[in-house]
């Protein structure tokens with residue numbers, strides 16, 4: 001059934017006229033229901049193929065024939081009886097079958113032609129021996145019964161009559177495929193190779209049937225032959241519902257015995273006996289040979305399918321890899337965009353820095369060297385290089401003194417150089433909440449060349465200028481006031497002594513402690529603060 005072609009499928013279903021039935025890919029329709037022009041012949045071997053536009057139309061044959069004689073119901077009854085032959089009532093049907101048909105009692109006389117037909121069918125992938133009109137008729141009539149279950153006639157019209165007509169009107173003649181099975185039903189969609197390979201299976205279908213035939217129960221030769229003829233046609237049903245099988249091997253299912261098959265029919269017949277009966281004809285090619293060759297062909301065809309599979313797998317792997325490459329390319333593109341954005345940010349920051357420099361030195365900026373490289377540090381101040389940078393109190397500084405309430409403050413420290421043998425510094429404190437500027441001082445730190453002696457010169461906004469001196473040892477600087485001067489109106493109490501200690505701790509933070517002595521208090525710690533470096 002053309003399951004993939006909904007329009008055509010509807011036409012098929014309309015023609016079939018089955019109630020409450022849905023076709024599956026294992027549902028087959030006998031080729032007898034198609035007109036002759038529904039088939040085309042394959043160029044290579046003239047094998048008959050169903051055209052992709054074909055729609056079954058031959059369902060009225062028995063009715064057509066019975067109408068003039070008013071035998072409509074009778075014919076169905078007859079057909080039932082015909083199938084009854086298969087069910088195990090040969091005596092009823094035998095008398096109704098047309099003379100010369102394979103179902104006649106002269107089994108021996110017909111054995112040879114029948115056997116040849118069987119072989120031909122096996123080799124040509126035919127499900128039905130073409131030349132046996134009796135078979136055609138039974139399949140056709142049974143198909144009509146399937147469409148109208150329960151419609152039992154009374155008259156005793158010969159089944160052979162109906163097969164005569166159906167054969168004349170629809171049988172494509174010897175050599176044509178009556179299976180009605182489309183290769184599409186066995187092959188996955190969209191696989192031209194698989195379709196082709198699947199079509200090769202048709203050569204071995206009938207042989208596979210033949211291979212299974214030894215299991216057919218022992219019975220009189222003429223009866224067995226009759227069944228053999230009927231079975232491959234439509235399994236006694238025009239609409240044969242086969243159980244699922246691999247869609248790739250397209251192995252035809254053993255035809256159903258149908259509801260009419262007697263229980264005794266399921267008893268397997270020993271293979272040897274079956275083969276012996278096959279040997280009873282004088283055919284030049286034994287059935288075993290046919291079976292073997294068909295079996296080998298099937299294996300070969302199946303192995304061809306494996307090429308289709310691996311090709312498809314490779315194709316899907318290539319698709320998968322292609323997707324991964326595309327994904328990686330996307331990621332690379334995104335990274336490049338980010339780098340490009342970063343570059344432009346750096347450019348903008350440099351421009352901003354230039355602007356700030358010009359703002360700081362509006363008149364002398366032009367005198368600064370064009371190079372953006374920082375000035376080379378004078379080796380004299382190298383022992384103090386650990387102090388260089390911009391530092392920010394972290395946590396806030398802590399202020400204490402015996403005359404004061406403890407307090408906190410924020411402070412930003414800049415310690416830099418311009419290539420000279422000294423460091424420039426500025427300490428700027430702020431209120432931690434209001435950010436109001438508080439204590440500020442700036443100055444220079446000098447080192448006596450080739451010594452660790454340090455001079456600290458500071459001017460404070462409180463009106464004090466002071467000089468502290470001391471030593472640098474490693475990453476620690478300890479200094480004490482050498483001289484302190486103040487403005488005449490400096491606030492009291494006046495500071496009389498100051499000591500400081502700077503240290504770079506193990507965490508890379510800069511620490512400072514300030515102690516002082518005033519006119520009223522002895523040397524006591526006034527400040528303790530830790531800074532984190534915020535710029536190089």
Ligand code: HEM
Nearest residue numbers: 399401403404407409429438439493494495498514516518
């Ligand atoms: C080496 C630097 C500093 C010196 C020599 C110094 C000296 C002094 C002196 C002599 C006093 C008066 C103490 C008293 O009344 O008994 C004072 C008070 C004070 N200092 Fe400092 N100080 C220094 C740095 C700072 C810093 C960095 C801050 C941070 C904000 C600060 C905050 C204060 C405050 C809040 C007071 C109390 C209120 C005031 O008198 O203004 N001082 N300082």
